[in-house]
Amino acid sequence: AQSVSQHNHHVILSEAASLELGCNYSYGGTVNLFWYVQYPGQHLQLLLKYFSGDPLVKGIKGFEAEFIKSKFSFNLRKPSVQWSDTAEYFCAVTIQTGANNLFFGTGTRLTVIP
Amino acid sequence: DARVTQTPRHKVTEMGQEVTMRCQPILGHNTVFWYRQTMMQGLELLAYFRNRAPLDDSGMPKDRFSAEMPDATLATLKIQPSEPRDSAVYFCASGLAQGDGYTFGSGTRLTVV
Numbered sequence: 164a165q166s167v168s169q170h171n172h173h174v175i176l177s178e179a180a181s182l183e184l185g186c187n188y189s190y191g192g193t194v195n196l197f198w199y200v201q202y203p204g205q206h207l208q209l210l211l212k213y214f215s216g217d218p219l220v221k222g223i224k225g226f227e228a229e230f231i232k233s234k235f236s237f238n239l240r241k242p243s244v245q246w247s248d249t250a251e252y253f254c255a256v257t258i259q260t261g262a263n264n265l266f267f268g269t270g271t272r273l274t275v276i277p
Numbered sequence: 278d279a280r281v282t283q284t285p286r287h288k289v290t291e292m293g294q295e296v297t298m299r300c301q302p303i304l305g306h307n308t309v310f311w312y313r314q315t316m317m318q319g320l321e322l323l324a325y326f327r328n329r330a331p332l333d334d335s336g337m338p339k340d341r342f343s344a345e346m347p348d349a350t351l352a353t354l355k356i357q358p359s360e361p362r363d364s365a366v367y368f369c370a371s372g373l374a375q376g377d378g379y380t381f382g383s384g385t386r387l388t389v390v
Contacts, residue, residue, distance in 0.1 A: 199381075205383070206368060206382060206383045206384050207368065207370075209379075209380070212378050264332075264333060265322075265370070265379055270320070
């Protein structure tokens with residue numbers, strides 16, 4: 164069965180620190196990859212997505228993610244976090260053939276300390 | 278910006294009552310998902326539709342939950358009878374079949390007392 168793993172459950176950083184959140188998926192076929200962010204009390208918003216092409220994807224608010232096919236990974240990065248980045252981050256995957264169901268990881272809570 | 282609209286935003290109800298949540302997907306989107314989010318379970322897929330037809334509702338307790346799309350502009354999720362363990366935030370999301378990212382609604386926060 165397809166699955167998405169986010170191994171960091173809670174990450175605490177000081178402002179200006181660099182961020183990397185891990186995401187691994189288990190599926191051997193062609194996938195589309197997403198990162199969503201959920202600010203406290205709000206709904207999920209799309210940060211960035213990868214379908215094909217350049218494996219380094221840039222999203223909104225200075226975030227980027229790198230798809231490494233050999234590692235089944237799609238890690239999220241930001242060089243310098245801000246207090247306003249405090250949120251929960253979800254990695255998600257759809258499979259390009261088939262029903263395009265959106266599989267989510269369990270999420271990583273990021274707390275940025277001013 | 279196009280939005281997925283969910284109503285109501287908040288619902289408090291007594292155990293045993295029927296609850297209906299509504300979702301208006303973005304015009305033109307042919308795929309609609311219902312998710313439930315709780316602290317313990319995270320995001321759980323309840324059901325999803327393609328071109329109004331249910332594709333997968335295996336995540337939904339069939340004895341009390343039902344999901345429908347009476348037309349392309351409305352998706353409903355009904356719980357009857359509701360139980361305290363149903364307390365959660367229910368999100369609807371819509372998108373296109375190609376999986377070009379999905380847009381989430383603001384959710385319905387359900388509290389069953």
